[in-house]
Every structure is written in structure tokens, then in C-alpha cells.
Amino acid sequence: MTLVKNKLFYKIKRLVGKAIGDFGLIEDGDHIGVGVSGGKDSYTLLHMLETLRLRAPVTFRLTAINVDSGYTGYKKEILEAYLKQHGFDCRMVDTNCYNIIQEKRTPGSSYCSFCARLRRGVLYTEAKKLGCNKIALGHHLDDFAETLLLNQFYAGSLAAMSPKLQADNNIHTVIRPLVYVEEQDIIRFAGLNSFPVICCACPVCGSVDQKRQRMKKLLRELEKDNPHIKNSIIKAIGNVQPRHLMDKKLKKVP
């Protein structure tokens, strides 16, 4: 596909390249399974990785992996047709995650975290079958900033996300190349390139995660005074000063 090559394209490309360089996200010989849901983030991630792959000094391979949770109305055929039409290797996985959630979820517990856990498990399994050593996810700068705030405000923990970490299964490395890319740029990029975005069609889509919505609102408010506030938060995640914290596991307090 010919992407629209305007300033925004080069900005996102530069930021993804910077993340790859800063955190050593991609190495020679990597086979990266790219989680694709059909949302704006995953289309952007896949296209940017492919753009960089074509000119990279190292050789690596991409396979798009889609996990269908079984929600009625999820139009994965639109995504599949798009991936094939644009020459991406892809694996579409059908699951019965929805039925498992209906049967096993404890009433009152988070629908999203159960759903995400199940999907992640399927993604890891498929990536292993395909021989991928890395899994790329489409979390962007706003996700990182909001998660840091959420953990501080509601979980009593100073934690965000990592651009590169060992997966729970100890087999894969999870990478998040969009760490420096703001959501508003992804929205514009997806619109400009007419990505056929599809809805997850889950029963709680759009109505969940009120806390995250509150963090978005808070950040928007703060941005009125300091337009660089999210970048400052991202910088803070990479500039931890344990001496000025009070985690006893990190230091012995005399």
C-alpha cells in the first residue's frame, strides 16, 4: 500500500525508529508477531514496522496475528481482506474466549482484564506456533502515561508499561514500538490512510474503563497549561530516581 507520505508520516516513522533504537526493540533475524485487532493502533503499528523493515540494516520478518474472541458482529473478514490485499503474512485465530468469559468470569470482576488475559494467552500460543521470538503490541504514548497515573491513583503502585519486556511465558519478548507516538497522531494517520477500522464488538465496548477515561480527561486539562505534559510523563518513566522514593525493596533506609 502507498501510505500518504506527509509530515505526519515522517514524524511517526521517526518516533518509531527512535523507540527501536533507544530500547533495542528489533534485532537481526527477529520474527515478530504483530498483534492486530483491526483498530487504528494496530494498523499504524503494522504499517510502520513494514515501512522500516524494507529499509532496515537488519533482516527481520513480520506476521500479523489476529485473535477473534468470538463476539458477534466482529467483522474480522474486513481486516483479513485488507491484510491479504496489502501482502502481509497473517494468521487469523478463531477462539471461544467469549463463551469462556460468560461461563467463568466472577460476577463484578473486570470484563476487560479477563478478556485481555485470555486473548494474550492465545496470542502467545499462536506466536509460538509460528516461531516468532517477539510480539509487537500497539500501545502508544497516551497508554503509557495513563497507565502510570492509573497505577498511582488506584493501585498504589509506581508502574507504567515497558517498551520491551520478557513475556510471562518466558519465551517471547514483548515490544511496544509506538511508545513515543501520541494517540491523536495515530487517529489522524489512520484517517488519512483510510484504514478500515473495525470495532471489537464486545458487550462492554466503549462503556468500560471509566477510570482510564478520567485519566484522559485529566491529561487534557493539564495540557492546557503545559502542552508537553504527556512527554514529560514518558520522560519520567525513563528517569527513575530510587533514592527519592520509599520502596524498601529498592534500598535500605538507615
Ligand code: SF4
Ligand atoms: S474492550 Fe472489549 S474486547 Fe477490548 S479488552 Fe475490553 S472486553 Fe475485551
